[in-house]
Amino acid sequence: MASSEKESFALVNNSPVEGAVEVWMTKVEEAMKESLQIITKTGVFNYAQAPRTTWLVDDATLGMVSLAGCLIWWTWETEDALRGVGAGDKHALKNLEQKLTGQLNDLVAMVREPLNKINRKKVNTLLIIDVHSRDIVDSFIRESILHAKEFAWESQLRFYWDRDIDDCVIKQCTGFFRYGYEYMGATSRLVITPLTDRCWMTLTASYGLKLGAAPAGPAGTGKTESSKDLAKAMGIFCVVFNCSDQMDYKGLGRIFKGLAQSGSWGCFDEFNRINVEVLSVIAQQLLELFGAKAVNAEEIEFCGSKIKMKPTFCVFITMNPGYAGRSELPDNLKALFRPVAMMVPDYALIGEIMLYSFGFLEGKILARKMV
Numbered sequence: 001m002a003s004s005e006k007e008s009f010a011l012v013n014n015s016p017v018e019g020a021v022e023v024w025m026t027k028v029e030e031a032m033k034e035s036l037q038i039i040t041k042t043g044v045f046n047y048a049q050a051p052r053t054t055w056l057v058d059d060a061t062l063g064m065v066s067l068a069g070c071l072i073w074w075t076w077e078t079e080d081a082l083r084g085v086g087a088g089d090k091h092a093l094k095n096l097e098q099k100l101t102g103q104l105n106d107l108v109a110m111v112r113e114p115l116n117k118i119n120r121k122k123v124n125t126l127l128i129i130d131v132h133s134r135d136i137v138d139s140f141i142r143e144s145i146l147h148a149k150e151f152a153w154e155s156q157l158r159f160y161w162d163r164d165i166d167d168c169v170i171k172q173c174t175g176f177f178r179y180g181y182e183y184m185g186a187t188s189r190l191v192i193t194p195l196t197d198r199c200w201m202t203l204t205a206s207y208g209l210k211l212g213a214a215p216a217g218p219a220g221t222g223k224t225e226s227s228k229d230l231a232k233a234m235g236i237f238c239v240v241f242n243c244s245d246q247m248d249y250k251g252l253g254r255i256f257k258g259l260a261q262s263g264s265w266g267c268f269d270e271f272n273r274i275n276v277e278v279l280s281v282i283a284q285q286l287l288e289l290f291g292a293k294a295v296n297a298e299e300i301e302f303c304g305s306k307i308k309m310k311p312t313f314c315v316f317i318t319m320n321p322g323y324a325g326r327s328e329l330p331d332n333l334k335a336l337f338r339p340v341a342m343m344v345p346d347y348a349l350i351g352e353i354m355l356y357s358f359g360f361l362e363g364k365i366l367a368r369k370m371v
Contacts, residue, residue, distance in 0.1 A: 006117075036062075039060070158172065245273055262310065271317035
């Protein structure tokens with residue numbers, strides 16, 4: 001399989017191209033996920049066997065494997081440091097922060113070196129994630145977080161390699177999810193702000209409850225992008241649809257069928273543009289799908305045909321409230337979605353946070369400005 005950036009990997013087991021197209025393409029998808037699971041497991045193991053910078057530019061370390069592997073090891077190192085603090089090692093978190101700062105400096109040095117296109121993208125993306133990871137540990141030191149059971153740590157998106165099921169799992173608050181292994185190539189990631197963290201917390205909580213989520217707020221606040229970025233982090237395919245008043249329940253039913261059978265996420269932009277009569281039917285369609293997901297049904301009768309259900313299926317809707325000509329969502333549809341309020345970011349403050357992250361601004365000055 002090859003991505004648009006020309007990154008590629010070989011399938012572990014060959015998949016024969018024969019029979020009906022929907023049959024062999026489903027087998028190719030299964031082979032992709034099986035192969036990526038093995039490649040990720042190998043990458044996570046190799047992380048500790050070589051210097052991090054060498055491991056990162058290795059052709060066997062795919063872009064998504066580098067992110068998942070680094071986050072798995074960062075989660076383990078942070079919990080190990082918190083265990084050390086509990087055992088009496090007062091400097092465990094400070095030592096970890098120094099190590100993470102050193103890793104960041106190594107990445108900054110790599111950016112200045114000649115790299116090929118794929119490796120440069122991997123380093124740039126990992127820089128964004130590493131800055132956030134280092135800042136979390138830094139906040140733990142400032143706020144005297146001493147235990148892995150504290151909410152400040154439980155509320156983070158944490159990655160583990162679970163040996164019992166031999167798979168990568170993701171935890172946040174009470175949510176427990178398996179990594180999706182959807183191949184997306186060497187993708188870029190958004191800068192993670194405190195608003196992004198809070199948004200993700202609501203999205204994963206609703207996903208864990210087998211419901212959808214509804215980010216709402218003015219244009220440019222990152223409603224759609226935050227949903228897409230969470231899908232990238234969890235290795236799940238996310239499809240974005242722009243809604244209009246021309247949409248009817250039959251067309252949307254076909255879209256829901258495809259999402260449910262493929263186990264993908266659907267993000268429906270400006271959902272309240274759809275006519276209220278259509279929204280009432282959509283509420284019933286989603287009630288059937290979310291209900292089937294809640295009882296782990298593998299097959300259901302939907303819109304006149306029998307379809308397979310994959311547990312990773314989810315629907316997110318974004319809305320821009322207050323615009324003329326927008327429908328108010330019916331109560332039976334509102335009940336299926338958990339609301340998230342998004343606000344316009346303070347770009348000046350974000351710039352100062354980035355300056356502080358790279359050591360150009362003192363923490364005391366930034367703390368005063370944030371207050």
